[in-house]
Amino acid sequence: MRIFPENASSYGADVDFIFWLITGVITVASIIVIFLILYPILTKNKSRTKEQRYQQGKGFQKLKLIYLGIAILAIADFYFLFEEGPIWRNIEETLPEKEVHVIVMGRQWLWEFTYPGPDGKLYTADDVKTINKLYLPVNKNIHMDLQAYDVIHSVFIPHARFKQDVLPGRNITKWVKMTKTGTYPLTCAEICGIGHANMKAEIVVLLNEDYKKQMAKLYKK
């Protein structure tokens, strides 16, 4: 049994790493908090005197401990931020050199994928389209122009740890690099009407040669 779907993209492992990092920290923190809550409940603090009870509540002697708790959490928090900052910039803010360029368009309720035609450029007359099936080459930087035709959709590729909402009126370019061949699902993660549940596509990740053959086939049609 695995927790995540199998990772098939270059940055998927980084996303998983953040998950395990946070899990590790909060496991330790949870044990501490469980102890803190259970200890007084189980022992019921029988041995304390009246004075002690009152003073401890009023006198803030242990307030330093709370500041310590906050400080530890702050350090942990900023450690997450420190770790995840570069990953976020890598995934969302930078675009590596373009090797393949496709348009992914969501519409009610199907996915429309557009590939450059024989001239190798998108947004020209000879572009080819497929519906609900996206062919991608393995180990290439793929730029995806994410668009929506009618309402907001969201491109979600669980195996690539990729998600981006697509909005009408925006052309959002994001990248992905698949590292394993195979067939992966692409789903819509934002409610988009009654067909939302049926809006799924397949990503077929092919070896480079196979991808070229597949493209040639598409051009012939």
Add this chain to the structure above:
Amino acid sequence: MNTKITWREIPQARLAMWALIAGEFAIFGGLIVMYTLNRLKYESWGEMAQHTNVIAGTINTLVLLTSSFFVVKAHEAALHKNKEKVKMWIWLTLICALLFLGIKSYEYYHEILHGFTLPGTQLLAEGKHVETMYWSFYYTMTGLHGLHVIGGALALFFVMRHATKTEKDYHRIEVAGLYWHMVDIVWIFLFPLIYLIH
């Protein structure tokens, strides 16, 4: 002049009115922020702003500023429980309110005649798509403001009638007046942003 009071001494009606005003600022402010940012984005809205009736807008601003002045005078009179003066100043304010609404509806009438409507159907047919939103904002903001003018005027009227009839609750005139000033402040921001920037 006794200036320093603690907040416990503020009468509850006035405190509530200030809270309401702060809430209204968030509503109108939200609209103004959205409009202003869109205005910065779309330069073609300047062209649309030229179609607004600046003279009518100017008169309306004058009317509202003057009515604000009348309301403080009414408040001053209410402090001295001067029934006649309260009546006079509030009636002057109400006349201003009616004048404002009258001029506003005159403007609306002419703009609608020229095809600048809330959905902007005629502009759409001309292919001016972005520009329709200017008019949508125009009608939404001035319309919402107009509703507040009506509400404020009604409040002033009833408060005045109650105070002059029963000779008590004069402090309510100040409270309703505060609301009226809020309406005025909103217009002080709306007028230049909508009418004047071409």
Add this chain to the structure above:
Amino acid sequence: MKITRNKWQNFIKNNLTMNTHKKHGFWHRYFFSLDHKDIGFQYMLTIFVMVSIGGFFAYVFRMHLAYPEMEVPLFGLVTNKDYNMLITNHGLIMMMWLALGMLLAVAGNYLIPIMIGTDDMAFPKLNKLSYWFFLISVILMISSFFMKRGGFGGGWTMYPPLSVGDFGYNTAYTSFKDRFFTANTFVLLAITFEFIALLMGGINFFVTTLNKRAKGMTLTKMPMIVWMINIASVLFMFSVGPLIAGAFMLLLDINAGTGFYDVYRGGDPLLWEHLFWFFGHPEVYVILLPPLGIIAEIISTNSRKPLYGYKFILNLTLIAAILSMMVWAHHQFVSGIDPRAATIFSIFTIIISLPFAGIILAYIATLWNGDLKINLPMKWAIGAITLFTLIGGFTGLYLGASVFDIYAHDTSFVVAHFHYTLFPTVIFGSFAAFYYWFGKFSGRELNKFWGNVHFWLTFIFFNGFAFPLFLLGLAGQHRRIADYRQFEFLMQDPLPLYRQIATISAVILILSQFIFIFNFFWSLKRGKKVTSDNPWESNTLEWQTASPPPHGNFAVYPEVHHGPYEYNHPDREDDFLPQNKK
């Protein structure tokens, strides 16, 4: 003519004035009363109705998710359209009517005047008006289910291009009447009315708290919950402003053909997302703060010990309230906002966990060295803290960290996270309040045995329902999908089992609430009379008057001499020191 007017005048005189100790009929008690306790009770009953609807919806779609082929008992076959409508309205009802209503309107109305030692709200008539607005909003909301095109199915967040149209039914609108009588319009109107109701209520709480406190009750002698409800109301008042404007614009988009959210007319759907979450995130804290106040009361009383660091908690709450206005875009990390802005919002989101960590640690420190009385309200309160901190709060870190949010956004992980934050606070907090204040409110006692059964069933099956959702979310199960059978990777081995565990637990969870409802209404009529006016030996003012409190709350207005949490004072023989005792 004259006679009818007199009748009307008599009616107003009898029903709309506060001057009464005599018994009243049904209409007075449930519709016209100006007494804050009655209004609180009216809110409570109205919200019970809404919750039963929301709970029923949850039952139907959970059943459908686990057993998609089955006809759901009491509902029938669930189509995609039904499913969207059910989840949307479940979300809307629970967030807007249960959470906001129960914690601001009910708790605020019932507790604020009596805890600060006064007879009623500052503006009883405004209070009444706010309840009527609330009632109108409830009626509008319920009538939206019966529109010709079915209920609202655009997600509770109501993202525009979808919520402006017909959710893809492909029905052409021909006239204004056609557009107006749609679920979209009615839901938006309902929400606007509810916001106005809560705004009026919030102003009322604020003024009441500032101006009508008992003699001697300074700001730092107020019980924590009064502070919390007030901070929540003010936070609500400011964050909701832009959304009211936005909702007005969306209404015009639907009904008047404007294009505020239409890209072809220069609008932008992202604007609505921003406005919605600009309200939506502070709303989470609006919901969270009152239960934190309730928990503070209960923990301090039942630990027989002063609340640990009163001013410290207060300062942290104020900081958190201001910070909460700067974190809204963490709901939108992958929604197409500028990724650089996302980094900033991520930092603020992580920072806001710090004040809450401080508050929770202060509550835990209150337990330490205390003379703990583990009774029913205490169980609910500790259950709430435990679940909220350990699971709800900590899983927030996953989602606040923008990188993991790329994966977890809009999956069941988020669903599990917010159920773990909202359920312990809203539901556990409300139950803690019910079990704590029921004696005061009704003069009778709730049945303890059934109370315990209710607590343990709720606690266990809530976890049984929400925890599998984390695992499902991590496996990549995205939200709001009517039928997962078509996604192969979501039908791999343990996942359908998780879904079934979640569903069965949810059903038992919902069924176990009937225990409470029967217990509540039975005890209201037939329960054992309370033996003491102050059964928990608490300090705050509401316990120093009769149960149930008379009209006007106090026979003699109290004068406050002490803070609210003076338990186990060393100079005293009793372990408690009521605020009004010298």
Add this chain to the structure above:
Amino acid sequence: MNTNQPEGLAHEIAVPKKEDYHGHPNYLIIYISLLILFAITVFASLIPNPLVVFIIVFVISIVKGSMVLLYFMHLKWEPVLIWILLGLALMTLLFLTLGLYPDIVSVKPYLVTKP
């Protein structure tokens, strides 16, 4: 209202000792200066550069608005609580502006089909 209220009203303290504790500026002067500022606004709009007009007009609006607030609404004499309340409203709007700015102003709409 409540005739049966017991002695020692809790909210007696809510009634201010003096009904009118604030000062009264010379309203006429304020009114005239508002009119002068207004005249400046109208003439400033004749400047051809819209951005300059926007800045001038906005600044003058703020001045005018705060004059109405301070003197006509007597904010100047109100306790600090009211200032905090209004300050919070302005803070809200500031956050909203900062959050919305990058997603409205700098984004050029991309249209899939011709409208």
